[in-house]
Amino acid sequence: MDLFRNAILLISLFWAFNQELRVNPLNIYQQIQRNNDVVWNIIRARRRARRRTIFAAAVLLGTSTDNDEDRQRRVVRPRQNIVSLDWWDVTVCQRYTEQLWKENFRMSQESFQVLCNILRPTLQREDSNLGNGMSVEKLVGMTLWRLATCCELRTIGNLFGVHRSTVCRVVQEVCQALVDTMYNNYIVWPTEERLRATIVGFNELGFPQCAGAIDGSHIPIKAPHFSPADYYNRKGWYSMILQGVVDNKLRFTDVNVGWPGKVHDARVLRNSSIYERGQGGQLFPRNTSLQIDGVDVPVFIIGDPAYPLMPWLMKAFPERGNFNRRQRVFNYRLSRARMVVERAFGILKGRWRMLMRRNDMHISKVPLIVSSCCVLHNFCIEQNDAIEEAMPDFPIEDEANNINVFDNPAPDALDIRTAITNYCNLHQI
Structure with missing residues (x-):
């Protein structure tokens, strides 16, 4: 147990x-x-x-x-994004000559000050924290430097003593202020006295009843993430189309930007406000018509072979078939008058070289940059601030690649072109 x-x-x-x-x-x-x-x-x-x-x-x-x-x-290295805080105040504002100012900012110092005074109420409003205490002159100077040189944001930040993110934000805000404040005052469709002066100006070039020349230009961009093939143009690179109408003084009177580079010029026109107004007879006043050989010739604009022949849009005769000497004279006169739009695009891209190189900004921001450059282009012309037209490397549009897809023009458009052909052969330049 x-x-x-x-x-x-x-x-x-x-x-x-x-x-x-x-x-x-x-x-x-x-x-x-x-x-x-x-x-x-x-x-x-x-x-x-x-x-x-x-x-x-x-x-x-x-x-x-x-x-x-x-x-x-333990060597303390200075910040690499700030080189000099007094470069703008001392080097630029005090030591730059008029020639240096125009070479770098693409306008005279007097025009620059006028531009700053126009934008001052918008850039200095109380609800804006733009610039963190920087002067309006410095904000505008930073933007013009970016548009004129296409320097990297880091380089501009080093020059102006700010971070590259600040440069990006300043450029976008100033361009937005340019469009909001100045677009409606400087991109103006000709009416009344300005329309009459424009018609006289083109008449001096040998083409009657003309009030503008229309064309398209490609703005290089970075391939977008969505539908990149739509922006791949016939020249072999990605672009966005700028459609512009220019008067005899090389001023843009209408701007349409945003269509992908693959789209044909005629399609861009058909989806623009100009086409809608032209088809509705609201492009120019009806009382501005002129009788030529018994034909009522309205005021019109001129374009290259890519555009349709319409009563309010004239283009050259196709050089094939029964092409004769009288039609050759008409084509020469039209091409001579249409050169204003080619010159305008050349000066625009030569002055604001950011439009010549690939724009790496988001695709939604590109139309704002292009529109602000067009506003500045007209502003400089109004200020009589000329610049050399012989700008190298700007792309010239190749008319031969613009296929004419409109073979059935309206009969009244043919009658108007025939009357103008007779006028050009009777009146020598």
Whole structure:
């Protein structure tokens, strides 16, 4: 009996010992974590105490805690995005000559100041934090430098002493102010006295009843993430189309920008406000028509072979089939008058060279940049601020690649072109 009782006691003790040794892995992990936290808290406290002691000793003794070797290793490098904070105030505003000013900002200093005065109420409004205290002149100068040179944002930031993100934000805000404040005052469709002056100007070029020349130009862009094939043009690069109408003084009277580079010029026209107004007879007043050989010739615009022949849009005769000398004279006169739009695009891209190189901005921002450049183009013309037209490297549109897809013009359009052909052959330049 005692032996049985001892056996039971031994079994009970062995079972209790096993229960004490039973291990839960989660409990072990939590215990280790608590121990580690305690250890690291002790280590951090000791490090902080050691640093405070060393710093206090250095202050009391007036000596440095680093030896010469440490000081050589710990060279403090200046911020790379800021080169000079006084470059604008000293170098540009005080030392730039008129020639340097025009070469870099693409307009005279007088025109620059007029532009700043126009934009000042918008850029200095109370609800705007643009520029963080920078002057309007500096904001406008930063924007013109970007548009005129197409420098990288980092380079412009180094020059003006700001971060490249600030340059990007300033350029967009100033361009938006240009469009909001000046677009309706400088991109103006000719009416009344201005229309009469435009007709006289084209008549001096040998083409009657003309009030403008229309054409398209490709603006290089970065391939967009959505539908990139639509923006790949026939020239072999990605672009966005700028359609512009220009008067005899090379001023843009209408601007339409945003269509993908693959789209044909005629389709861009058909989806523009000019086409809608022209088809509705609202492009020019009806009382401006002129009788030529018994034909009522309205005021019209002229274009290249890519556009349709309409009563309000004249284009050259196709040089095939029964092409004769009288039609050749008409084509020469039309081409001579239409050169104003080619010259305008050349000056636009020559002055604001950001339009010549690939624009890496988001595609939604490109129309704003292009429109603001057109506004500045007209502003400089109104200020009589001329620039050399012989600008190298700007792309010239190739008319031969613009296929004419309209072979059935309206009869009244043919009659108008025939009357103008007779006029051009009777009246020498």
